[in-house]
Amino acid sequence: MAVVADPSELLDCLRANPVFAELKPWAIEELLDGALLRTVQAGGAIVRQGDAADHFGVIFSGRAKMVQVTAEGHQVLLRYLMAGQEFGLLAVLPEHAYPVTIEAVEECQVLCWSGPVLADAFVRHPQVALNALRIMVLRNQELQARYRELVTDRVEQRLARALVRLATIAGAPDEQGTRIALPLSREDLAEMIGTTLYTVSRTLSQWEQAGLVATGRERIVVCATAELEQLAGASEPLPVSCVAPCALVEMLSAARAASAQTARH
Amino acid sequence: MAVVADPSELLDCLRANPVFAELKPWAIEELLDGALLRTVQAGGAIVRQGDAADHFGVIFSGRAKMVQVTAEGHQVLLRYLMAGQEFGLLAVLPEHAYPVTIEAVEECQVLCWSGPVLADAFVRHPQVALNALRIMVLRNQELQARYRELVTDRVEQRLARALVRLATIAGAPDEQGTRIALPLSREDLAEMIGTTLYTVSRTLSQWEQAGLVATGRERIVVCATAELEQLAGASEPLPVSCVAPCALVEMLSAARAASAQTARH
DNA sequence: CGAGTTGTTGAAATGACTCAATGTTAGTGG
DNA sequence: CCACTAACATTGAGTCATTTCAACAACTCG
Secondary structure (H helix, E strand, O other), X not given: OOOOOOHHHHHHHHHHOHHHOOOOHHHHHHHHHOOEEEEEOOOOEEEOOOOEOOEEEEEEEOOEEEEEEXXXXXXXXXXXXXXXXXXXXXXXXXXXXXXXXXXXXXXXXXXXXXXXXXHHXXXXXXXXXXXXXXHHHHHHHHHHHHHHHHHHOOHHHHXXXXXXXXXXXXXXXXXXXXXXXXXXXXXXXXXXXXXXHHHHHHHHHHHHHHOOEEEEOOEEEEOOHXXXXXXXXXXXXXXXXXXXXXXXXXXXXXXHHHHHHHHHO | OOOOOOHHHHHHHHXXXXXXXXXXXXXXXXXXXXXXXXXXXXXXXXXXXXXXOOEEEEEEEOOEEEEEEOOOOOEEEEEEEOOOOEEOXXXXXXXXXXXXXXXXXXXXXXXXXEHXXXXXXXXXXXXXXXXXXXXXXXXXXXXXXXXXXXXXOOHHHHHHHXXXXXXXXXXXXXXXXXXXXXXXXXXXXXXXXXXXXXXXXXXXHHHHHHOOEEEEOOEEEEOOHHXXXXXXXXXXXXXXXXXXXXXXXXXXXXXXXXXXXXXXX
């Protein structure tokens, strides 16, 4: 399973990540030297809420979810991390704790840099710092939009929008429409949009009867994107921060799916 | 009213802002040269949602609120901007639109830099870029926390927490406890925590009867901080991003209050 | 096959919203 | 100084979306 990663694939991964955009190839190679490739089993924690934020990382393979838990044990899903997405920019600031837990949904390979190494990269390659700022600004925009949605929109609208977004960033063509290529339980969706798994289940059942979606165990196919978009209501186009890495995600996951198949048989 | 600002006060304002932290005095002066001081009347828009994001700014005097409006006209208050706080870091990225409207609550004086000038500042003073990144990272943390609260906590808890926070950042000693030195209507509070003014009014009435707070028209005094904190439940300490500029806010507003008084009489 | 997820659905409870009527306070101008 | 106005605040009653609880069905995996 845990195949040693191909160095050129690692380079591709960084090259396509917004953090390393506009960097000369030699600079990326240099940065890669400072990185550590860590493998985390499915269900394991890539970073743990409350721990000292000492590492910055990029997901090289696998999927993970970023969650925040409350003192009472309630859980909120902030976002999904897929291959090519970064986390822990916080690590440049000394003396901070991770505000979230990142949990591997499936086995993940993660490229890691320690805080000081990242800080050094910022100094040696100012472009990296600018890229980081861009990412944070865009991510902030996205969060603000979700915050507003949570206040102003009903569960139905939020669920519709979540499905449309997921179909966009993790959609795979399917006979009935666009399949969301992510093992999504009702509970995952509920945590994503801030509701309960029961309400999600009910709403999906309704939509299934109306022919808008087709569902199964941890599987959702969007059949009528246009109708769902209408249910979601008018909304600004998705900020680029999520969209950008996705071309990469497609690329990498397709490549790895192929190699995994050959390896398995 | 619109007194020409004292240059040394402007310098103080920048010096205390996290964006310009760790900069040499000459560098701050240089940056100040590139700025434009704009006055916006109470009720006017400092930036308008949807407009091209071409300016970065720092509030020099007055208070403003950052809101996001939906297509249906619903409004969400994202945060209050007080003297010393910045906005529009987005302007370094070309081709973006403001995702929010910033509305002056009272007459505001705003220091503005155009996008290119800000970008230039980033190049000439890498520290500024790092500071900007720090701010965005911390602000992102704060938003994540508020997002989680919105999902997991009841209105009562959120209101209690909002009052405790407001008392911390804008509290003034009072005979009955800590007065929040901000003209806060029930509606403002409601938009802050994502509820309606009616629910806020009811909850405050209840608390007033229990002796936890004392209220008046746009005036709230926190009498029993400990009890409110308990109602708010366990919560991580407030991220520094808000706290940092507050000492400055106190300083400046006190200074200006004094000078305004002498000017008026 | 059996055990443990994962999903469905009904009924009851409820927190919060909406609407509408009414009271209160701070300014304004005569 | 007072009446007038507009903004702000309170309160009750009715409604609704969503949650909660509980029981059951369906699927997966060892």
